[in-house]
Amino acid sequence: MSESTVGIPFAPVILAGGSGTRFWPRSRRSRAKQVLALQGERTMIQDTLARLGPLAGCKDTWVITNHWLQKIISEQLPEIPQAHVLAEPAPRNTAPACALAAFLLEKTEPNTVLGIFPSDHVVSNDRRFVEVLQKGIDLAAAGENIIVLGVKPTRIETGYGYIEQGSRVRRDETPAGFAPIDIYRVRRFREKPDPVTAERFVAAGNFVWNAGIFLWSARTLANAVREHAPEMAPILETIAAAYGTPDFDRVFREEYGKCENISVDYAVLEPRSGKGESRSNIYCLPADFGWNDLGSWASLHEHLGEGDRDNVMDGETTGLFAIQSAGNYVFAPGKTVALLGVDGLVVVETDDALLITTRARSQDVSKLVRAIHESGREDLI
Structure with a gap:
């Protein structure tokens, strides 16, 4: 010891x-x-x-x-x-x-x-x-x-x-x-x-x-x-x-x-x-x-961003274009993402799934996972 x-x-x-x-x-x-x-x-x-x-x-x-x-x-x-x-x-x-x-x-x-x-x-x-x-x-x-x-x-x-x-x-x-x-x-x-x-x-x-x-x-x-x-x-x-x-x-x-x-x-x-x-x-x-504790996508936005209205583009991406948009978090590897007139969104893309929610509701993502589980889509769990 x-x-x-x-x-x-x-x-x-x-x-x-x-x-x-x-x-x-x-x-x-x-x-x-x-x-x-x-x-x-x-x-x-x-x-x-x-x-x-x-x-x-x-x-x-x-x-x-x-x-x-x-x-x-x-x-x-x-x-x-x-x-x-x-x-x-x-x-x-x-x-x-x-x-x-x-x-x-x-x-x-x-x-x-x-x-x-x-x-x-x-x-x-x-x-x-x-x-x-x-x-x-x-x-x-x-x-x-x-x-x-x-x-x-x-x-x-x-x-x-x-x-x-x-x-x-x-x-x-x-x-x-x-x-x-x-x-x-x-x-x-x-x-x-x-x-x-x-x-x-x-x-x-x-x-x-x-x-x-x-x-x-x-x-x-x-x-x-x-x-x-x-x-x-x-x-x-x-x-x-x-x-x-x-x-x-x-x-x-x-x-x-x-x-x-x-x-x-x-x-x-x-x-x-x-x-x-x-x-x-x-x-x-x-x-x-x-x-x-990074307990949600919203807290990750807070951690990575410089302010509440910062648009955070996470991961290896090819670019972010944002017009009249603020406070969004995006994870879309290999993609160029364009935001127009949206605030406070969470957009997360993987090979087999796409999540679109708001930072305010990101604590409820577990409810989505529960619904997916109940549908029998264990491949997404």
Whole structure:
């Protein structure tokens, strides 16, 4: 087990499941957005592994994915041991995936700090990312502590969960050039709000978006699962006991689907925060390193464009002509695209499909995928 820069054993766990619906038709079940190169030459999961490099070695990194993506992820991340790329036998959300890694490592390295990282997020300041994560690793190793990262809201957003921050524990100075790191206790977690509630959260000033990045020791998470999800714990203990034996694939296949389909937020974080600030030992650090989850075509337009009215032509194209048109996103490799009198469109062409929607409705692309699935066109899924 490699150690972080302060000598603490650290194992990143990259969550790389998903069904490839948000960026349809570019994404499919067998090529979800984390294995696509949505910016630059590297895929999103390759970017994720690269930014973790200063904190942990590849041999200590784990990936939890599904059987549709396991092969391509192993090909894209050949540095990670094959035995550390685990394909869930059935989709069971983030709680079983996170807890599985905890129970596996608890057997031999219970004090190892686990870092949970989505595979499909964008970070623009890698140096600040490492600085904040190092501080979080240190805090997670100092006791039965759970560390979450929060993003300061920049708009009224109903698509993210929120973290309500309580009292500030301390402000840690950092090397010259970086802002201090404020550490807050977590008062409670709030699920995706309606617009009125989201506006109230943002106005309050002590709410941040939940970035989905968590830090805790293997023992801390395993014990939290035993306390708050007692039906799940023995299932994962059985799977962990079989790891490294010839029976592992069978046991994993037979047992994992018995776990509840639940997020780690619902299963562990919300019940633990219900104990109160002083007893929950949940702390929030700032995700102030240029975070974006690229959750839709609209967010990709925002990320790649210079402003809301910018026309974004993505991919290798032969040109874009736009007259009286603004705020559009177009992906049409090898094509010249002409826009006339249209605003806020999303146009995405692949070899076998063409998507035309608006940026305002791009969060609903999964509804299209569901309709295509129900029609029997599995070749498009």
